[in-house]
Amino acid sequence: MSWHITLFNITWRELYDNLNSLRFALTTVLLLALMVTNAVRHIREHPQRIQKYHDAVTESQGRLASHADDSLYMLAQRGPGYLYKKPSALYFCAAGGESLLPDRVEGGSPFGYAEDLTGVWKLKYPDANINLKRVGPDVTKVDWAFILCYVLSLIAILFTFDALSSERESGTLRLMLANAIPRHTVLIGKFLGAFISVGIPFTLAALVNLLIISTSSAVHLTPEAWGRLGVIFLIAFLYTCLFLALGLLVSARVQRSAVSLVILLLVWVTFVVFTPSTLASIASEFSPSLSSEALWKRHSHIQDELWNKYGRWLWSDELDEKTLTAKRDFFTQDAEGEERLRREYLTQQIAQVQHARAITRASPVTIAQHLLESFAGTGFERHVQFVENVQRYARQFREFVVDTDRADAQSLHIIGVREGMSKKKVAPEAIPKFEDTLNFNKDFNTRAMELLLLTLFVVVLLSGAYLAFVRVEV
Amino acid sequence: MFKTLIGRELLNNLMTFRFAAAVFIMLLLVVANTVVLIEDYDRRLAGYNTAVKTHQRQLHAKKTYSGGTSKLVVARPPNPLSIFNVGFDKRLGNEVSVSHTLVPSLWDARMHGSDNPFMDMFASIDIVFIFEVILSLLALIFAYDTLAGEYEQGTLRLVLTHSVRRGHILLAKYISAMLCLLVPLLMSLLLAMILLTTSSVISLNADDFLRIGGVIWASVAYLSVFYLIGMLISGMARRTSTALMLSMFVWGFLVLVYPNMILAVSPQPKAPQTRTASAFNQIEQMWEEFDRERKHFLATDAFPGEEWDFGIKGWGGLYAYSWDNPSKLLYTYESAMEFRDLGEQYATEIPHTQNYFRFLGPRVINTAERTWLIRKPALEDIFIHPANVERIWLKLSPAGLYDAATQAWVGTDVLGIRDFFHAARQHRQRVINYFHDKKVFGSQQWFTTDEGAADWGSLPQFSFQRLDVNTNAKRALPDVCILLMINIVLFVIIFLIFIKSEV
Numbered sequence: 001m002s003w004h005i006t007l008f009n010i011t012w013r014e015l016y017d018n019l020n021s022l023r024f025a026l027t028t029v030l031l032l033a034l035m036v037t038n039a040v041r042h043i044r045e046h047p048q049r050i051q052k053y054h055d056a057v058t059e060s061q062g063r064l065a066s067h068a069d070d071s072l073y074m075l076a077q078r079g080p081g082y083l084y085k086k087p088s089a090l091y092f093c094a095a096g097g098e099s100l101l102p103d104r105v106e107g108g109s110p111f112g113y114a115e116d117l118t119g120v121w122k123l124k125y126p127d128a129n130i131n132l133k134r135v136g137p138d139v140t141k142v143d144w145a146f147i148l149c150y151v152l153s154l155i156a157i158l159f160t161f162d163a164l165s166s167e168r169e170s171g172t173l174r175l176m177l178a179n180a181i182p183r184h185t186v187l188i189g190k191f192l193g194a195f196i197s198v199g200i201p202f203t204l205a206a207l208v209n210l211l212i213i214s215t216s217s218a219v220h221l222t223p224e225a226w227g228r229l230g231v232i233f234l235i236a237f238l239y240t241c242l243f244l245a246l247g248l249l250v251s252a253r254v255q256r257s258a259v260s261l262v263i264l265l266l267v268w269v270t271f272v273v274f275t276p277s278t279l280a281s282i283a284s285e286f287s288p289s290l291s292s293e294a295l296w297k298r299h300s301h302i303q304d305e306l307w308n309k310y311g312r313w314l315w316s317d318e319l320d321e322k323t324l325t326a327k328r329d330f331f332t333q334d335a336e337g338e339e340r341l342r343r344e345y346l347t348q349q350i351a352q353v354q355h356a357r358a359i360t361r362a363s364p365v366t367i368a369q370h371l372l373e374s375f376a377g378t379g380f381e382r383h384v385q386f387v388e389n390v391q392r393y394a395r396q397f398r399e400f401v402v403d404t405d406r407a408d409a410q411s412l413h414i415i416g417v418r419e420g421m422s423k424k425k426v427a428p429e430a431i432p433k434f435e436d437t438l439n440f441n442k443d444f445n446t447r448a449m450e451l452l453l454l455t456l457f458v459v460v461l462l463s464g465a466y467l468a469f470v471r472v473e474v
Numbered sequence: 475m476f477k478t479l480i481g482r483e484l485l486n487n488l489m490t491f492r493f494a495a496a497v498f499i500m501l502l503l504v505v506a507n508t509v510v511l512i513e514d515y516d517r518r519l520a521g522y523n524t525a526v527k528t529h530q531r532q533l534h535a536k537k538t539y540s541g542g543t544s545k546l547v548v549a550r551p552p553n554p555l556s557i558f559n560v561g562f563d564k565r566l567g568n569e570v571s572v573s574h575t576l577v578p579s580l581w582d583a584r585m586h587g588s589d590n591p592f593m594d595m596f597a598s599i600d601i602v603f604i605f606e607v608i609l610s611l612l613a614l615i616f617a618y619d620t621l622a623g624e625y626e627q628g629t630l631r632l633v634l635t636h637s638v639r640r641g642h643i644l645l646a647k648y649i650s651a652m653l654c655l656l657v658p659l660l661m662s663l664l665l666a667m668i669l670l671t672t673s674s675v676i677s678l679n680a681d682d683f684l685r686i687g688g689v690i691w692a693s694v695a696y697l698s699v700f701y702l703i704g705m706l707i708s709g710m711a712r713r714t715s716t717a718l719m720l721s722m723f724v725w726g727f728l729v730l731v732y733p734n735m736i737l738a739v740s741p742q743p744k745a746p747q748t749r750t751a752s753a754f755n756q757i758e759q760m761w762e763e764f765d766r767e768r769k770h771f772l773a774t775d776a777f778p779g780e781e782w783d784f785g786i787k788g789w790g791g792l793y794a795y796s797w798d799n800p801s802k803l804l805y806t807y808e809s810a811m812e813f814r815d816l817g818e819q820y821a822t823e824i825p826h827t828q829n830y831f832r833f834l835g836p837r838v839i840n841t842a843e844r845t846w847l848i849r850k851p852a853l854e855d856i857f858i859h860p861a862n863v864e865r866i867w868l869k870l871s872p873a874g875l876y877d878a879a880t881q882a883w884v885g886t887d888v889l890g891i892r893d894f895f896h897a898a899r900q901h902r903q904r905v906i907n908y909f910h911d912k913k914v915f916g917s918q919q920w921f922t923t924d925e926g927a928a929d930w931g932s933l934p935q936f937s938f939q940r941l942d943v944n945t946n947a948k949r950a951l952p953d954v955c956i957l958l959m960i961n962i963v964l965f966v967i968i969f970l971i972f973i974k975s976e977v
Contacts, residue, residue: 021719022716022719022720023719023723026719026720026723030723030726030727030731033731033735034731034735037735037738037739038738040738041738097595100591100592100594100595101592101595127587127591128591128594130565130585130591130594132565132566132567132581132583132584132585133581133801133802133857134565134861135562135566135580135857135858135861135888136737136860136861136864136865137737137861137864137865137868138565139733139734139737139868140734141734142734142735142738146734150730151726151730151731154722154726154730158719158722158723162715166715257715258492258619258714258718259491259492261615261718261722262491262492262495262615263495265611265615265722266495266499269499269607269608269611270499270502270503273599273607274503274507274599274604276596276597277596277597277598277599278503278506278507278510278599280593280596281510281513281514281596281598282510284590284593284596291589292589293524349589349590349592350592352590352592352593353590353592353593353595356593356596360596380592380595
């Protein structure tokens with residue numbers, strides 16, 4: 001008998017056993033229920049989310065147009081206004097703690113030093129708008145990431161904990177090996193059998209989920225989103241493989257299925273439920289501490305210096321170039337100084353979070369979660385990308401103001417002071433639009449690294465299972 | 475005979491791998507997390523202390539009473555027992571203004587933040603959560619073969635030939651397994667308590683130990699529920715492998731899936747739009763009436779003109795505005811003046827301004843209190859009621875009941891947080907009484923420093939004391955009782971099944 005026929009037979013037998021089992025039925029029901037919940041919730045909530053985003057953007061752009069209609073100076077003073085993060089269509093795959101992340105960056109709020117003395121805009125990064133009104137219980141979002149990381153991994157363990165140990169208990173393993181079937185064939189057969197039996201209910205449930213979502217008129221999935229869904233599917237299978245391999249490893253080493261399950265469940269609980277948050281908390285202990293107070297001290301220091309340097313020009317009503325330039329320098333340097341401090345602070349915050357996230361990668365669950373978030377276009381990395389988009393746009397906006405001003409020959413080209421700037425109105429269409437795009441080529445390295453790490457986990461566990469199984473006495 | 479049975483069962487359980495694993499994993503997780511949680515509490519306490527200091531500094535920087543009222547802010551200290559169950563302690567607002575212009579409620583609170591709010595993305599794990607997940611799992615792992623194993627091996631038949639009563643067998647199994655399961659629970663709690671008491675940041679009083687006792691009680695009840703569920707499955711399935719599989723799925727459903735899924739499925743309580751609108755309308759009308767009176771006063775007083783600032787200009791500032799937020803039924807009118815030494819120049823205006831503010835202060839307080847009578851029940855209907863419905867849905871799983879019961883014991887449930895706002899309202903009343911006693915509304919210190927700056931030193935101090943343990947017990951008891959009742963019902967069912975089953 002050639003090896004692939006044997007492999008096929010073992011896989012088939014395994015599959016047949018599994019499909020007839022109680023766990024298969026329960027898995028199918030459970031996964032279907034979860035996926036349908038997820039889909040229904042998504043088609044109920046996503047349109048509202050999109051609507052909210054569009055309303056906010058329209059309002060912000062209306063304000064921008066009214067400033068443009070006033071004069072170029074208004075644009076230079078008020079800035080681009082609130083810039084919003086575009087909600088991802090694949091929100092249902094991974095919510096990624098979006099409710100704990102801010103949904104906008106504020107480009108505005110010029111400082112009013114006194115009446116008739118207003119500075120220029122700067123970028124501000126507000127904190128997440130956490131709903132302090134909500135007194136209801138707090139629960140996790142049932143997204144794909146939850147279904148995958150928590151439920152599917154548990155199911156994978158329940159399908160493999162007795163794969164080898166029960167055969168050994170009942171003596172059938174000895175029988176099989178007596179038929180000169182190589183051990184690795186048995187192992188691969190077991191693996192494939194379990195993989196397919198877990199894969200069937202998951203694929204079924206996921207397809208039902210996608211069917212509901214894609215037939216609903218409220219949500220529109222682009223071809224690109226479908227491509228990303230494909231990748232998410234692959235990650236899901238890779239992640240399932242990891243827990244199947246873990247199950248086989250323990251099952252091969254341990255004599256009794258009951259003991260095997262106890263070990264696996266405890267490993268699962270530690271890795272899946274506790275490691276991510278505990279590690280993050282520990283990591284945050286060791287990361288450099290920040291202080292918003294120090295930030296504000298530096299800010300007032302900068303302001304004091306500027307006051308000393310330019311103070312005497314500020315109250316003057318003279319319109320000569322020297323006064324205007326001094327005013328311009330004061331306004332722009334103050335705004336720039338504050339913006340730079342805020343950016344530095346944000347960078348420190350982001351570095352701290354990324355440090356914590358790097359440490360939590362010790363758990364495969366976190367890796368899978370990060371991968372799902374980044375392919376769904378949600379979560380922290382996405383937020384960092386949004387902030388970068390905004391910063392790029394802010395530069396573009398400032399350049400636009402300078403360029404438009406330069407085109408006007410009557411202007412003194414002193415940006416930020418009304419008397420020094422072009423008096424002409426600006427056509428709203430000419431202002432660069434903020435486009436919050438999702439760039440997948442960026443940060444490709446992080447993602448590739450995470451994918452490789454996940455694959456590495458699978459390979460190590462599988463070879464561990466193989467080594468354990470080869471050496472064990474039947 | 476009963477003793478022999480218990481002895482045998484105890485030995486059976488204690489000598490297993492699962493017992494060792496249970497003790498090990500519980501100790502590891504509880505100790506690791508307690509250390510982290512104490513650090514976290516330390517950070518929040520530091521944040522609270524900074525906030526209190528900042529409020530004091532800002533208040534003392536104000537030289538007039540009217541300028542200072544907006545800076546009268548009280549802060550909620552973090553609950554040291556939030557280490558056991560964090561509940562709403564970190565989620566709801568932890569500082570609120572106690573200005574005389576508004577009766578404060580939970581919905582007017584702000585949050586004095588951390589230095590890195592992004593870190594909130596990492597879920598925090600408290601001790602009750604560890605118990606909720608692990609204890610239930612352990613209980614099922616201990617229970618799945620307790621009856622099914624004996625059926626399979628035939629030992630049950632052997633035991634029953636000794637004319638042992640079946641009830642005794644069940645009871646012996648239950649008692650011995652619970653004793654075994656209590657070992658990891660109590661050991662890990664003991665270690666956590668040692669860490670808590672030796673830590674310098676946390677100081678616990680006698681009441682706190684009683685509260686922790688309540689948490690232990692609830693934990694035992696919760697543990698027992700899951701053990702009995704496991705026993706029931708074991709008795710019904712009769713085969714260990716089936717029992718195990720069923721137990722695991724039941725566990726996954728009750729602990730992981732149900733609490734997360736139910737709120738997505740349960741009918742969403744509709745936000746009572748009309749209730750909000752009508753209540754806000756009433757509140758708005760009261761403030762409009764107040765404004766009419768105010769304008770009427772200005773029009774009829776001895777001073778010509780209807781301007782509330784009486785044309786005073788000087789070194790300092792002034793503001794007056796009303797602001798509202800219909801979604802949380804907020805409406806208030808704030809006005810303040812803060813002038814440095816107006817001097818002789820305004821000798822005629824100052825008495826008029828004094829008169830105006832003497833009239834205005836009590837009116838604002840009165841209107842704020844009258845609107846509170848409408849706002850309070852409306853907020854209850856709009857926010858609290860739907861949240862309570864959600865909570866009831868969650869309580870259909872023992873995990874939800876356990877969570878609610880322990881939250882109530884440690885005082886991090888919504889009621890416990892609302893106690894703080896109740897205390898804040900009482901403090902506001904004390905501040906108002908103090909203002910009345912010192913007659914500050916009609917004084918010059920209300921708006922100018924001509925007769926000296928406002929004296930904030932003798933203002934009543936605020937410190938929030940959690941209510942005594944009886945209150946916690948009263949709030950926790952319904953849920954604990956339901957847990958106990960589930961225990962009894964489950965035991966009776968198992969007994970009935972076991973009595974009638976053929977061996």
